[in-house]
Structures are given as structure tokens and as C-alpha cells.
Amino acid sequence: MSSPTRWAGVPLADRRAERRADLIAAAFDIFGGVGAESELSVRSVCRYCGFNTRYFYESFADTDELLGAVYDATAAELGTVVAAAMTEADPSVRSRTRAGIRAVLGHASSDPRRGRVLFTAGVTDPVLAQRRAVTQAMLRDMAFAEADARDTDQLTSRVRAAVFTGAMTELVQQFLAGSLGDDLDRVVDEAMATLLPARTP
Secondary structure, eight states: OOOGGGGTTOOHHHHHHHHHHHHHHHHHHHHHSTTOGGGOSHHHHHHHHTOOHHHHHTTOSSHHHHHHHHHHHHHHHHHHHHHHHHHHSOSSHHHHHHHHHHHHHHHHHHSHHHHIIIIIHHHHOHHHHHHHHHHHHHHHHHHHHTOOTTOOSHHHHHHHHHHHHHHHHHHHHHHHTTTTOSOHHHHHHHHHHHHSOOOOO
16 A cells, blocks of 8 residues: 555645546556456556555546546547647648648557557447547547638538548557558558548649
8 A cells, every 4th residue: 555655745635636647547557458447446456556445536436437537638648649740740731631640540559558548448348438429529620620721611521520530530440450550651641542632623
């Protein structure tokens, strides 16, 4: 169990915030491991952190709430990474879109725990499935914001954004499963050719 001296002199609100962050990080490690769903319990998370179980209940009602927090944190991190990549790209729609696709695939695949939480277990786990709409909405909003200037009709842009979002979700799942090989740039190139083909005047 955690040493009483660990929290000595730390304000109560800061102690709780730190313990909550530790629990989320522990759940990310435990659940993010392949086949680890059954290991995620109040006891396993507290044992991982070295906490008394009462510290769990000061932040979360149950493991479902904790898992939801893990998803939210992981999705927020992905959003930050994607936004940064698109900001750094040159301002053309194609460049920003390519940067966004590469950021999603690269970030999700560089750490298996991220891909599992956001895309793999997010399909089958009931808690994460409810949260999956968050990631899909984020991708859809980004796609809509990047609508080609030629699309003056908002319906056209929204349809394209919806199609793009569905395709991206499937693309990430297939890439994480290894079905598309491991050449990230080649996959991104093929995705661009399919999702945003070059237009002729």
C-alpha cells in the first residue's frame, strides 16, 4: 500500500488528483494489454498502484467509470496529436488530410494500448462502445472542417465527412490487426488515393 509519507504536505485536492491520474494510468496499462479485460478490477488496479481500495472509491464509482476515464484521456491525447500534425502541415486540404490520417494511424499503432482502447476493444466492450462516438465525432468534425472549397453545399461536405469517418475507423482497425502490412507511408498513400483522389479540372 502507498506510504503515508507520500502524501505528506500535499494539499487534499492535489492528492486526489494525483491518485486519480495514477489509477487511470494503471487501468490503461492493465486493460491495454492483449486479453487483459478480466484483469481490470478494483483490486488489480489498486494493487498496481500500491493503493488502499478506499483511494479508488474517492475517484470512481466502479471500474466501468474508470475505463470510461481511460478512454476519454486516450481519445483526448489522439485529438491533440492529430490537431498538431494538421497544424504543422502546409495549408492545402490534401496536405492537412494526409497529415491527419498519418497521425491517427501512427499514434494508434505506436503504442498497442492506445489502439486497443480506442479502436479494438472499443468495438466489443460495452463501456468503450458507448464512448466510441466521441472519437468518431472528432474525426467527422475534422473532416467536415477540411471540406474542399469546391463543396459549396454543406450537405455534400457532411456526407463526405461521414464517409471519411467510417472509412478511417475501418482503416485503423485493419492496420492495427496487421492486415495492411507495416508500411505506414504506403498505407497513407493508398488511403489518400481512395478517400481523396486527385481531381481533374
